[in-house]
Amino acid sequence: MDNITHKNNGAKKPILEMKGICKYFGGIHALEDVDFELYPNEILALVGDNGAGKSTLIKIISGVYMPDKGEIYLDGKKVEIRTPSIARSLGIETVYQELALIETRDVAANFFLGREPTKGRLGIFIDKKKISNVTVKTLKQLSITLPSLRTVVRNLSGGQRQALAVGRAAAWGKKIIIMDEPTAALGVEESIKVLDLVQRLRKHGASIIIISHNLPQVFHVATRIVVLRGGRRVGSKLKNETTADEIVKLITGAELV
């Protein structure tokens, strides 16, 4: 079922390749011998029912979990992503469902959260000017509009928060940007804005993995769709060569007619 050859990507080598990934939680097999690859400059939608293993898989890529078995290659080189900060240093940024923003801090402080630039010899004094300049520049590049850098995140709308989290990931995610349900908490209009942003990121050269339950959105934004079911990979389809029906059948495990 999964012997698709990727014609479009035939010449390209995957930026990320995972082989034989297994992850167990007690007796539960969250992932069972999963192969996964991400090609440069594609938007890959990872779909599947609840408990299919989507979140576990991206948490392995983003360094939250270590796989019990299997190997991970980044640009053809074997890597061990033991912690989220290792993932970040490898150029892998994740936009979590909870967004990982500090609600009591302003836009600028959140944009540089955990990697504040410093000035002076001591290396402890924050370079506030640099924070403002880089934040403004990056948000502008991605056409993200927020009220002001001094706005506290608590006073932003859901869509604005999402845009901030995605913009932050885009600024630092040199290789891969992972997004977990980026539109789950948003209204229709805000969802469209965020999906537009995802496509702009691709134009800027990013490789993106996106988890979503929303098939119309998946078909709107993705270039390829990978389906997980019961911890196994059951399909990988280029968007242009598949239909929503086929994806639904792969997700639910219903027989293909």
Place this chain on the structure above:
Amino acid sequence: MKDTTNEKIGILRKVVRLFKENQVITILLVLIGISLYLGIHTKTFFTAYNVFNVLRAFSWIAISAFGQTMVIIGGGIDLSPGSVMALSGIITGMLLVRGVSVVISVFAGLAMGTFIGYLNGTMISRSNLPPFIATLGMMSIARGFCYGLTNGWPIRKFPAGFLYLGQADIHILLWKVPLPVIFMIVLAFISYIFLNNTKYGYHIYAVGGNEYSASLASINITKIKILIYTLSGFFTAIGGILMTSRLGVAAPTAALGYELDVIAAVAIGGISLRGGEGNIWGALIGAAIMQVIRNGLVLLGFPAYWQPAAIGAVIIIAVMIDQFKKVRSQ
């Protein structure tokens, strides 16, 4: 015409927003209001003598409150300051009466407070004890050491060099400013810069605002927690030593219940007990308001017995205003 009215409304809105967002300005106005009232209704309030007395009387509470501010912004709470103030004074005092030099004795007292803070931070971050429980236990342990080390007797007869710290006045322009007040102001500025302009300050706000998000951003939560409790212990020890020097006695019962004054100063100062928000100036003004009210009640002729009730009411009103503003802005 239209433009100017619009502009006026714009300025008015800005002022309103400034008040809404900034508890410090609100409570500063409250402090000024109370002071003006006392200035009008008493002859003595605005004398230099009284003003500096008031400032000195809350200086050690305020200094400890700077540390508490960092703890509470970082999402914790420290109940040990009262006992740590007493114990750091006692350690310093015990060495002084045995003939140890002032510098070394003071250093030992500071080290004691800092070490207790470090223990608090380690317990809370490494063994996941709730801050309330860990520091409540430490409050009792430190107080126990105060009694145990002294057999319950106060320590007196300190050298003049030590008494200077808490009792000296420094001539600045026309005034004689008590040395503890100068310490307080200098430490306030240092704390402000630390919280608002350094990496550590940013990370303290982040951990208190959302610990999970901070950890996903690779901020070392353990390190930050140990740091804030250690600083609280350090600042509290400074306060305790200044208090001991001012009083000229290190008593095992000293500073009993002061942790509540310290936390109250922070709460009045608009520093959210949920963490992640507020600043040092709030704690400074909060401590000032409490002392001005105490002083004012005395000057107005109320028996001192009524002071706790007045302070309690101020705490409740201040936090209520803060909550009310937050609900409105959401």
